[in-house]
Amino acid sequence: MPPKASKNDAAPAERPILDRFSSWIHNTIFFFFNIVTKLAIPAENFPFCTIDPNEARVYVPDERFDWLCQLYKPKSERSPCWGGSGVWGLGNAFLSHIRAVDGIFHVLRAFEDKEITHIDDTVDPVRDLETIGEELRLKDIEFMKNKLEDLEKSMKRSNDKQLKIEHELCEKVIAHLESGKDVRFGDWKIADIEILNTFQLLTAKPVVYLVNMSEKDYQRKKNKFLPKIHAWVQEHGGETIIPFSCAFERELADMPADEAAKYCAENQITRQVIVIPEIIKTGFAAIHLIYFFTASPDEVRCWQIRRQTKAPQAAGTIHTDFERGFICAEVMKFDDLKELGSESAVKSGGKYRQEGKTYVVQDGDIIFFKFNVSGGGKK
Structure with a gap:
């Protein structure tokens, strides 16, 4: 029988995660979306080519999954993937689409090209950062003020203490936003976060900044806009920045390995690292998603859950009976197996x-669940 974990081995309690999270992350430029998803979404050379969302499931590269498949040689393989959506534009329709997602890829243009228009006629990524940030905060302020009005009406009809708590929080959030700060950078209490997560505020969503450079700049690792972008991001939360070249990625995305190698040689490209896999994995982690594995000669499979998920709820992602009749989880770490x-x-x-039931599943756990429901046996 596997050894039972002691109480001292329990993972430390974590603060609740801010904002609603599922498996969808939003990105804001279609050339990038097309490369990641292999779709042909309109991406014309003019602003607001489309504001309608497009959705796709994207393969998440994971070397652990590949290694497990080599070890078990299963009859069936279920590789890791997650959902993604893409929209381009500003305005109410655009912002309403963002409210429905869990994270934002903010793609910054850091190259000059007369053939590719910019809505402001000049390229200035920091200005664009300020513009988008202000738009999102203003939309959140509008939402919170409407929420405040609704609460005030409800408070006239009810003495529910919860209404007063939410009213006070709304006032704090509005003040925070009006001071020019995004919600995700606020020092919120656990009780605050539980309420905030019901609002799905735009500025509560995690952001990954993608700096789209010319192929030349990317290869030589120099770009005149990048230092200013880095300074701005560090002053505004210090979130992840990934430089890349959409033009370079687009050239190589659909090429077989031999053609890609030939292309790099002909164009004197010395840096042959394709960044898209890194971007996908970073976006996956940014919205607090992790994988656990089930592995046997029958099937190796990734199961996607949110960080901080406990064992019974993780079991429920396989089947509701697993959670309902949860007995225990037999766990081994991927690193130990390797x-x-x-x-x-x-x-x-x-x-x-x-x-047991209080175990918090960790990224890369390989789990065999035991359960028992009425009319069934143990699994």
Whole structure:
């Protein structure tokens, strides 16, 4: 029998995650969206080519999954993927689409090209950052003031203490936004976060900044806009910045490996690192998603859950019966399996553990769930 985890091994309690999270992340430029999803979404050379959302499921590169497939040689493989949507534009329709997603890829133009128009006629990424940031804050302020009015009407009809708590929080959020700060950077209490997550505020969503440079700048690792972008981001929360070249990625995205190598050689490209996989994985982590695995000769599969998910709820992603009749989770760490080479070696090494209902599933856990529901047996 696997050893049971001691109470001292329990993961430390974490603050609730701000904002609603599922499996969808939003990105704001279609050349990039097309590269990631292999779709042909309109991406014409004029502003607001489309503001309608497009959705797709995207493969998330994960070397652990590939390694498990090599080890178990399963009959079936279910690779990791997540949802993505793309929209381009400003205005109410654009902003309403963002409210429905969980994270934002903010793609910044950091190249000059007379053939590609810019809505402001000049290229200035920091100005664009300020513009978008202000638009999102103004929309959140509008939403919160409407919420405040609704609460005040309800408070006249009811003495519910919860209404007063929400009213006070709304006033704090409005003051925070009007001071020029995004909601995700506020120092909110746990109780505040639980309420804030029901609002789906635009500035509560995590952001990854993608700096789209020319192929030349990307290859030589120099860009005149990048230092200013970096300084601005550090002053405004210090979130992740990933430089890349959409033109370069687009050239190589659909090429077979031999053609890609030939293209790089002909164009004297020395940096052959394609960044799209890194962008996808960073976006996946930014919205607090992780994977656990189930692995056997029958099937190796990734299961997507939100960070901080406990074992019974993780089991529920496989089947509701797993959560309803949860008994325990038998867990081994991917790193332990890779180091020791086999499941039997992990067990004999004392690293195959039996976890209960309070166990918080960690990224890369390989889990076998035991459950029992009325009319059924153990699994």
